[in-house]
Amino acid sequence: MLVDFRPHARLCSPTTPVTIDESLGPVVGALGESGTDLSRVRVVCDWVQYKQNFREVVEVRPILSGDPDGPVPEGVRDDDLEVAVDVRRAAGVDLRARTREVLEGTAGVGDVFLEDWTPTRQSCLWGFNALYWSALELWEKATGQAYEQALPGGESDARNRGAARDVIGELFAVWDGLADRGALPPELYVVEIGVGNGAQARVFLDELRDMDARHGRGYYRRLHYLMCDYSQHVLDLARETVADHAEHVSAFVVDACRPRSVLAFLQFRVFLIYISNVYDNLPNDEVAQLGGRTYLVESRAYLPAAEAAEIAASVNARPDQLPGLVSTLLRLGPTLLAEARPDHVGSPDEAVAFWRRVWSAVRLAERYAGLAGLDLYELSPTVNGEALRPLLESGADVRMHVSNGAVASFTETIGLLHPFGKLVCHDLFARDVGAYRTGFRGPGKYDGSVVNWVNGPLLAHIGRRRGFDVSYAPFAHRTGTNIVTMTAQVRD
Ligand SMILES: C[S@@+](CC[C@H](N)C(=O)[O-])C[C@H]1O[C@@H](n2cnc3c(N)ncnc32)[C@H](O)[C@@H]1O
Structure with a gap:
């Protein structure tokens, strides 16, 4: 044993x-x-x-x-x-x-399964995650708690003014250098992905305007800040938060895992890609190297028997009707669920209560499925599973995250960067493979969303292969936090 x-x-x-x-x-x-x-x-x-x-x-x-x-x-x-x-x-x-x-x-x-076995990144838990962000208003109304309270530290580090000033100071240095050589483009693009309530954008824009007023080179006037998120509700919230800067801000519905589908027109033009607390919220598989073989972790969401019986009784249903109700909830959202299945949920509030009970009870059964070859595993649309080999074969047995969504997002967005641009990301990163051997790195539940630490060495490896330097440092503006700042920029 x-x-x-x-x-x-x-x-x-x-x-x-x-x-x-x-x-x-x-x-x-x-x-x-x-x-x-x-x-x-x-x-x-x-x-x-x-x-x-x-x-x-x-x-x-x-x-x-x-x-x-x-x-x-x-x-x-x-x-x-x-x-x-x-x-x-x-x-x-x-x-x-x-x-x-x-x-x-x-x-x-008596456990009630909500799906068949599947690689975890395709599990219905990601449907719950997307629903949380699209119907955030209803969830927050029901819990009386804002999503930020569930983040590490109870508030997003994206609001940190010192961190924003550091990033802007570095941007100004790049812009000054280009302007002195007559090489600064007329439009200065900054892209933020996963904007939440817009607090990060607000802090960044306020600080940039103030610093520019002191610096005196008219950068704020030329600034285009693009807020991207897959939740229209979140974008609407963020737009209100940055109303003061409306002339400099545009909002785009973008899937963080496929940003080029909307942002390809910005290729080589973006000076800053700014992301915080998003990579840890994107679909993720796990792989394992056990006893000399490689496995993919497959998952299957289920409701334990006792909770399933209680939830079913609360919506006038049999336990075996729950998978159908959950799938309708994930497809239509709580408001339309109440219209589509009034025999089970009489109002949107009841539908939200059902959603919250299911989310609280949902578990993932797991099994290890042997991988015939890493080359046959598609890590993301442009990255082959072979990229995992140096990490999987780095020593003793290991089970680690693949961070598929983060890898897809990262590889697509770095292609948008101006040669002097950079990607700055504050998030929960495992900084070395050993972190997976000594600690649990997810998945966990933050309120209605999913959290998984991001595979830092994997992103660094993939970035290096594409000519980028990727570095990690503890978030410099709050002590005792697990948040790490990743910076990626074209290698000199
Ligand atoms: C935890 S919040 C972080 C908000 C903000 N950046 C901060 O640090 O406070 C995660 C954000 O990522 C967005 N998000 C999650 N998955 C996404 C995806 N696949 N595509 C686009 N946005 C996504 C959510 O809608 C939400 O706005």
Whole structure:
């Protein structure tokens, strides 16, 4: 048996101690009693720091080795299943009984599946995520809480004036240099992707106008600030927030994963691409290198039996009707759900209550599907799975995020940059592969949306291949934050 205890630092933590005896002992005990072939089992322990998440305390994940006709690498370790434990929640649970139920399959009786197995980036959880942003107003009205309160620190770092001034100062230095050589274009483009309530745009525009007034070279007059988001509601909010700067701002409905479909006209013309807290919110697969083989994590969203029964009763439905209702909710949104299915939800408010209950209950079952070859895995439309090889083969077993949406967004947007332009992104990044071996990096739930840390070394590797320097630094304007600033610019 192989045991991977990732949050090992917690074993000596004075504030939140865990012990191997308590978090692992009962699991191994139950495995021993179950008749499972222990030579083909992995046990992984995580500390799932997100109070709202998609995990049960104990889960079993089948490991499917994939292509039966493919070559068998020398010395691989072929496991049949992985038992996963969230040690943060283990203390309050009879782990031995729970593991026994999970292994016998009795724990899952009556669970309601919302979809078939699929690579996680195609799971319906991304439908929930998109719905959250498109129907944000209804969700926030129901919870009485703004989305920013769920972000790290309870407020977006995008509002930070010091951070904005630093970025603008660097922009001015570039513009001064180009202007002195007569090479500054008449229009100065800045693109922001994923604008939320517009606070980031507002801070940037206010600061730029003030700094320009002192600097005296008329840059604000030439500025075009393009706000991009896939939610029309969010764009409307942001537009109100920056009403003072209306002449310099345009708003575009853009999918962050396919920005060129709208922004291609800006190729080589953008001086700054500004993104914060968006990459961690884009569709993401996970891959794993286990015992010498490569796997793609496949997921399947479901509602646990007890919650499914309660939710079904609350909308006058049987549990087996829930997948249909959820799919209609994700397709039409809560307001139209109330019109389409008045027999189940009598008003938009009831539809929002249904949505919130489902979201709170939804879990992801997982399994590992063998990948026949990294070259056969399409990481993004222009990046082949081979880009993962140096990271997957960087040492011991590892399971890590692919950050497919972030990679697609990043590769398309850097192509828009002016030769002296840069992309600046504040977000949750895993800065090295080791971060995936020692910590849980998502998915977690932030209110109604999904969060996954972004694979920093992968973006850096892909950027380098395209002639860009990609660097990471802790967010410089707030101490104790996990937020990291990524900067990408054409290599000198
Ligand atoms: C957490 S908010 C961040 C808002 C702001 N940048 C900040 O830091 O406060 C995420 C934003 O990304 C947008 N977003 C998420 N997925 C997107 C996608 N695929 N395409 C475009 N926008 C997306 C959401 O609508 C939302 O405005």
